[in-house]
Amino acid sequence: MSIDESGDRGATPGERGAPLVDSLEGRVAGRLIRPGDAGYDEARAVWNGLVDRYPAAIVRCTGTADVVACVDVAREHGAPISVRGGGHNVAGTAVCDDGIVVDCSELRGVWIDPDARRVRVQAGATLADVDRETQLFGLAVPLGVVSDTGVAGLTLGGGFGHLSRSYGLSCDALRSADVVTADGDVLTASAEEHPDLFWALRGGGGNFGVVTSFEFEAYPVGPEVMACFVVHPAENAPELFRKYRAFCADAPDEVGLLAFTMWVPDDEAFPEDARGKPGVGFLGSSIGPTDEGAEAFEPVRAFDTPLVDFSGVMPFTELQQMLDEDYPDGRRYYWKSLYLSGLTDEAIETIVAAAETAPSKLSTVDVWQLGGAISRVDDDATAIGWRDVPHMLGIEANWDDPADDEANVEWARTLWAEMQPYSPGGLYINFPGFGEEGDDLVRAAYGDNYERLADVKARYDPENLFRSNQNVEPST
Ligand SMILES: Cc1cc2nc3c(=O)[nH]c(=O)nc-3n(C[C@H](O)[C@H](O)[C@H](O)COP(=O)(O)OP(=O)(O)OC[C@H]3O[C@@H](n4cnc5c(N)ncnc54)[C@H](O)[C@@H]3O)c2cc1C
Known part of the structure; x- marks a missing residue:
């Protein structure tokens, strides 16, 4: 199984894309990468190894003018276009077959105004790029939990992470965005200018144009935070999730905790006697005073006798990178999600049973703790609703062998279907x-x-030019 099963592709990608390439040549300043060029295969690869698409042209944009040129050429030719930020979308929407990839990966600038606590971020920046610069001033933008994810796709889709319960989603911290629309116009969207577009960009994904830069509000964080990362044995998994449920119900906003089923990796970073064992992991942080954070997480670390406990005070940037190695480029991934009305005993039983039957020991089932600042935003204030749900379920099928594709995808889909009764939608x-x-x-x-x-x-896009995404079709 692959995301891309288009079968016989007829003419070679180079032949099909020749008119597009001709039009782009001379109009873009950045590197134009065509089928057959050195580096083409690396440039069309994304994080998810299941994705195998053949664009006609990849443009490594050097700035907004290149983005405008790509949009104009795609529109003039009626050709597919896709936008690449960090290349980490699970569905691989950053690349398209036979069209133009607006590759923003070299646009990674981050500028801070520490007094105004404003941060401007270019479209190809990763979370690590932003954390590194903001932490110079003891500031942070609420972003995700894996530092090599792209800020662009994450923010446009919402953005849940360690700081969400204190400061809201990434899209809640967005104050303005510079956007190239389907007409090739360059606009600024904010609460004052094009407020309808600004509303849609906060959670509505890449449907409305190419964002060339984001302006965020930043908040005081760190430089050190109390991090909780403990793995308990899975023998009493339902009881662990029930304790987690009680912990979340009472936790203050500055504390956030993610619970997940897992197998301890066969990796020297982990104690030898724990490797290969099934466990329930808890990863979280407190951005309050570190002694108070340590006290807050004491009960979690004592839920059982840990297999592994890496908890402690650490730089915020280290917390942000803690999971990076677990998600290498090119592995095979299929992830789904749903919101949970609550973590009932039945929901817990379903999660635990599914985890035990996962075909891959790299897979996890994640329960995110929401609430706090996320829930203080109205459902219709941004494109992302469902603000008052207490938890989100993430089902992560992660595996290496292509022969296991079907079993892993099927496992994730089955659990997703089984969990629907516990979701408000x-x-x-x-x-x-x-x-x-x-x-x-x-x-x-x-x-x-x-x-x-x-x-x-x-x-803003009546012809649905921007459709290599989780697509919202224009109303008629
Ligand atoms: C390892 C990993 C960890 C993750 N952790 C979290 C997490 O903690 N919290 C969370 O909320 N999500 C998380 N995600 C999900 C993540 O938010 C999405 O995968 C997101 O799409 C990644 O953004 P990207 O820029 O890297 O993606 P890309 O694949 O580059 O882009 C995805 C889509 O975003 C749109 N897009 C990208 N750039 C632009 C732009 N400049 N203008 C307009 N549209 C654009 C396009 O539609 C594009 O197809 C994680 C994903 C991975 C793979």
């Missing part, structure tokens, strides 16, 4: 599987906000 668009449910998936993700998104789409 809704899912996080940035964990979309292959996006194979199409319109149904996107409607389910946005719920009551979908029609408004479709109206904004009709205003």
